[in-house]
Amino acid sequence: MAKEKVVLAYSGGLDTTAIIPWLKETYGYDVICACIDVGQESELEGLDERAKYSGAEKLYIIDVVDELCDEYIMPTVQADAVYENKYLLGTSFARPIIAKKLVEVARKEGAVAICHGATGKGNDQLRFELSIKALAPDIKVIATWRQPEWTMQSREDEIAFCKAHGIDLPFDAKHSYSRDRNIWHISHEGLELENPANEPNYDDLLVLSVTPEKAPDEPEYIDLDFEKGYPVALNGKKMKTSDIIRELNKLGGKHGIGIIDIVENRVVGMKSRGVYETPGGTILTEAHKQLEELTLDRDTMEYKKLVGTKFAALVYEGKWFCTLRESLSAFVAKTEERVTGHVKMKLYKGNIIKAGTTSDYTLYSESLASFTTGDLYDHKDASGFINLFGLSMKVRAMMDQKREEKDNANNK
Structure with missing residues (x-):
C-alpha cells in the first residue's frame, strides 16, 4: 500500500533537515521536499544531495525570482507600502509565492499535507498558512514547532536527532544570526540584536x-527609467526587473544604502528587533516615489498614503490572497498608468540624493510655479480662495469672540 505524501517547505538548513526523518517517523509519510528559489543564491548549493541523504523521496527546486519581482515585489512598491514606516516587506511578500508553489507541488504529487518549519512565535506561520488556506483549503498543514510530537527545543536537540537517524551533516551547535534572504533583502535577528540596548555588530x-x-x-550617479510604475532600464540599459534589482543591490550595498535597525510589532503581539539590508529595494522605492511626486495629483497622493499603510499591513499579516489586497492592487494599477519617466539620483554614504526627475506626464508647470504672473494664475485670485478656504476657521473665531464679549459683560 502506497504511503501518503507530505510536501515540506525545504531550505536545507538544520531545522528542515531534522524535519524530514521526523515526518517519516511520526506520521509515516513519504516526504517530498520543495525549495522555492526566491533569490537565495549560494544557499541553494548541494540541496538535492542533502535532501535525499536525509530521507526525502524527491526534491523540487523551483525558480520563481522573476514572478516574485513582477507580481509581488513591484505591486508592493507601486502601492508605496512600507510597514511601520521602515520595513520594505522583504520576507513578507516572498511567503505567499512560496506557499503558492508548495500547493502546486502538493497537487502534482497528490500530497495530503504541507509542512513548514516556521516557529510559533513568528509571522511566517501566518503567511504560509493563510496563503495555503486561501489556495487549497482541503490540504492539511503541519506546523512542526506547534505539534505535540515535536520535542526538539534547540539546535543541539536537532543535531542529536539527525545523528541518531544516521544523518551526519556539517551543522554544529554554535548559534548564529537567524537570517532570511531573497533577491530583495536579507534580514538578521538573534545574538546581540535580541537586546535593543545593544548596537549591532555590523x-x-x-x-x-x-x-x-x-x-x-566619492558619490555615484545612477539613472532609472520607469514605464507605468515598473523599472525598465538602469543607466540607459534595458533590463528585466530582477536584473535591475540585482544591479541596484550591488550599487546600494557599495554605498551603504538601505540598512535599517527596527523594533517591529509582530502579528502575534510581541515586539521583535531586527536589522534589514535592502540596498537595491531602498533605491528603487525612493526612485518610484520621486516619479510619483511629479506625476500624481494631490488627492491621489494623499489617498495612496492610506492605501499604502493598509496594503503594508495586509502583506505583513500574510493576507496577500485576500479580496482587499487584490482590490487595492487594482486601484494602485490605475494610479500607475502615468508613472512613466526618468529619475536621476546620487548615492553617497548611505544617502539617496535627488539629481533630477523628468516625465512626459509631469504635472509640474514651471510657469505656474514661478513667482511671475502667468496666463493661468493671477495672484489676486488667491484672495477669494483664502476667504473661502478659511471661512470655517474665521466663523469659529468670530463666534468665540462674541461669547467672550457676552461673558465679560455679564461679569461686570
Whole structure:
C-alpha cells in the first residue's frame, strides 16, 4: 500500500533537515521536499544531495525570482507600502509565492499535507498558512514547532536527532544570526540584536552592504527609467526587473544604502528587533516615489498614503490572497498608468540624493510655479480662495469672540 505524501517547505538548513526523518517517523509519510528559489543564491548549493541523504523521496527546486519581482515585489512598491514606516516587506511578500508553489507541488504529487518549519512565535506561520488556506483549503498543514510530537527545543536537540537517524551533516551547535534572504533583502535577528540596548555588530552582521563609514568617499550617479510604475532600464540599459534589482543591490550595498535597525510589532503581539539590508529595494522605492511626486495629483497622493499603510499591513499579516489586497492592487494599477519617466539620483554614504526627475506626464508647470504672473494664475485670485478656504476657521473665531464679549459683560 502506497504511503501518503507530505510536501515540506525545504531550505536545507538544520531545522528542515531534522524535519524530514521526523515526518517519516511520526506520521509515516513519504516526504517530498520543495525549495522555492526566491533569490537565495549560494544557499541553494548541494540541496538535492542533502535532501535525499536525509530521507526525502524527491526534491523540487523551483525558480520563481522573476514572478516574485513582477507580481509581488513591484505591486508592493507601486502601492508605496512600507510597514511601520521602515520595513520594505522583504520576507513578507516572498511567503505567499512560496506557499503558492508548495500547493502546486502538493497537487502534482497528490500530497495530503504541507509542512513548514516556521516557529510559533513568528509571522511566517501566518503567511504560509493563510496563503495555503486561501489556495487549497482541503490540504492539511503541519506546523512542526506547534505539534505535540515535536520535542526538539534547540539546535543541539536537532543535531542529536539527525545523528541518531544516521544523518551526519556539517551543522554544529554554535548559534548564529537567524537570517532570511531573497533577491530583495536579507534580514538578521538573534545574538546581540535580541537586546535593543545593544548596537549591532555590523562587521559580523552585514552581507549585502558596507556601513556608510566604509562606503566610497566619492558619490555615484545612477539613472532609472520607469514605464507605468515598473523599472525598465538602469543607466540607459534595458533590463528585466530582477536584473535591475540585482544591479541596484550591488550599487546600494557599495554605498551603504538601505540598512535599517527596527523594533517591529509582530502579528502575534510581541515586539521583535531586527536589522534589514535592502540596498537595491531602498533605491528603487525612493526612485518610484520621486516619479510619483511629479506625476500624481494631490488627492491621489494623499489617498495612496492610506492605501499604502493598509496594503503594508495586509502583506505583513500574510493576507496577500485576500479580496482587499487584490482590490487595492487594482486601484494602485490605475494610479500607475502615468508613472512613466526618468529619475536621476546620487548615492553617497548611505544617502539617496535627488539629481533630477523628468516625465512626459509631469504635472509640474514651471510657469505656474514661478513667482511671475502667468496666463493661468493671477495672484489676486488667491484672495477669494483664502476667504473661502478659511471661512470655517474665521466663523469659529468670530463666534468665540462674541461669547467672550457676552461673558465679560455679564461679569461686570
